[in-house]
Amino acid sequence: xxxxxxxxxxRCLLCMEDPGKPKIASIDLGRVIDKLDEYLSRNDKAGAERxxxxxxxxARAGHDRRGEHSVKNxxxxxxxxxxxxxxxxxxxxxxxxxxGEMLLEDTATAGTCLVNAGTVYFTFHHAEKxxxxxxxxxxxYEKHLExxxxxxxxxxxxxxxxxxxxxxxxxxxxxxxxxxxxxxxxEGGEPEEAITHLNMADTLSLWKGTxxxxxxxxxxxxxxxxxxxxxxxxxxxxxxxVCEKCAPVFGYYGHxxxxxxxxxxxxxxxxxx
Numbered sequence: 001x002x003x004x005x006x007x008x009x010x011r012c013l014l015c016m017e018d019p020g021k022p023k024i025a026s027i028d029l030g031r032v033i034d035k036l037d038e039y040l041s042r043n044d045k046a047g048a049e050r051x052x053x054x055x056x057x058x059a060r061a062g063h064d065r066r067g068e069h070s071v072k073n074x075x076x077x078x079x080x081x082x083x084x085x086x087x088x089x090x091x092x093x094x095x096x097x098x099x100g101e102m103l104l105e106d107t108a109t110a111g112t113c114l115v116n117a118g119t120v121y122f123t124f125h126h127a128e129k130x131x132x133x134x135x136x137x138x139x140x141y142e143k144h145l146e147x148x149x150x151x152x153x154x155x156x157x158x159x160x161x162x163x164x165x166x167x168x169x170x171x172x173x174x175x176x177x178x179x180x181x182x183x184x185x186x187e188g189g190e191p192e193e194a195i196t197h198l199n200m201a202d203t204l205s206l207w208k209g210t211x212x213x214x215x216x217x218x219x220x221x222x223x224x225x226x227x228x229x230x231x232x233x234x235x236x237x238x239x240x241x242v243c244e245k246c247a248p249v250f251g252y253y254g255h256x257x258x259x260x261x262x263x264x265x266x267x268x269x270x271x272x273x
Contacts, residue, residue, distance in 0.1 A: 014085065025062030027055055031068050036074060041237030042273040052078060070100045073116050085124045092117040094233065096133075111140035112151065119158050127165040134159045152183035157196050160203070169207035176200045188234065191242040194227040198249045210253075217253065225250070225258055240269035 015207050039048035052075050059067035072095040079088035096117050099110045117131030138159065141152050156179035163172040179196050183189040201220040204213040228246065233239055243262040251259035 003104060007143070022063045024064055026064045027059050027062065027067040027071075029067055032067075032071065033074070037237065039151075040241075043237070043240075047076060065098070065102055069095060069102065069113075069151070071106075072098070073113055076120055078117055080120045080123050088120045089124070092120040104139070108144040109138060109143065111137040111155070114140070115151075115155050115158060122158065122162050122165065122253040125165075127162045130162045131159070131166070134162060147183075148182060148185040150182065150186045150192070153179045153186070153189070153192060153196075156182065157192070157199065161199060164199075164203045164206065169203055172203050173200060173203045173207075176203070188232065189232050190227040190230040191239060193248060194224040195242065197221070197224040197227070198246055199250070201253070202249070220254060221250065228262065235269055235271065237269065243269075 003007040032051075036048055036051055039045075039051055052071055055077065056068060056071045059065075059071055072091045076088050076095060077090035079085075079091065079217040096114050099105050099113060104110050104113075114133045121127070121130035121133065131220035134155065134271065137155055141149070143153055147151055154254065156175045160172040160175035160179065163169075164173065176196055176199060180193060183193045183196065186192075195218040201224075202219045204216050204220070207213070208216075210217065224246065228243070247259045247262040247266070250256075
């Protein structure tokens with residue numbers, strides 16, 4: 001997903017109006033993303049897909065390259081979550097190809113695109129392809145973002161997941177710690193912290209074995225449960241998504257009551273949306 005900072009940077013040179021070029025009719029990215037959030041909060045996946053594809057065509061028709069690029073980022077994330085590899089990879093490749101043409105290669109926007117593309121490849125079990133994208137994104141993010149920017153936390157978390165998949169467990173755990181340090185500074189960052197603790201539990205299980213790492217794993221499970229119970233977290237569509245993502249992890253480690261509770265929370269949110 002994109003932050004407003006990603007699409008409110010100064011226009012690239014190719015986006016500037018020129019008498020010899022078609023007039024640009026920019027789409028309202030803020031409204032596009034807000035409406036997307038509404039669809040997802042209702043778990044209306046078909047509506048979300050139609051919405052994004054419509055605005056992709058509107059951006060193209062209006063020669064709005066920045067808008068088109070931003071919608072491609074949203075589409076690769078949407079298809080990734082839906083498990084549709086062909087579409088997710090197609091939009092990932094297209095969005096990354098945009099960066100050079102739009103003169104965005106040395107920007108935080110490029111970092112976001114590379115994170116999104118790397119996450120697509122990781123999700124579909126291509127960790128060796130994902131890592132170079134994430135490493136390039138790290139260079140850009142650490143250059144252009146403040147150290148407490150939540151986007152850095154997401155990058156560290158995704159890179160650690162990829163390293164875990166490649167068997168580089170110690171490096172992964174070190175990056176998870178960096179992710180937690182960033183997320184703790186963000187108001188309302190408890191869901192992301194919870195996910196990171198569960199990822200750390202899985203990494204320890206793979207590295208040391210579930211029985212040998214039992215005490216450490218339980219520490220991370222307990223921390224994640226407390227974070228998801230924090231009273232200040234908005235109980236919205238995103239929280240429901242996180243609950244769905246976390247529930248089976250608790251079940252895997254035998255915390256079946258916590259699994260059932262998180263599943264019930266997600267269901268209740270979707271039903272009232």
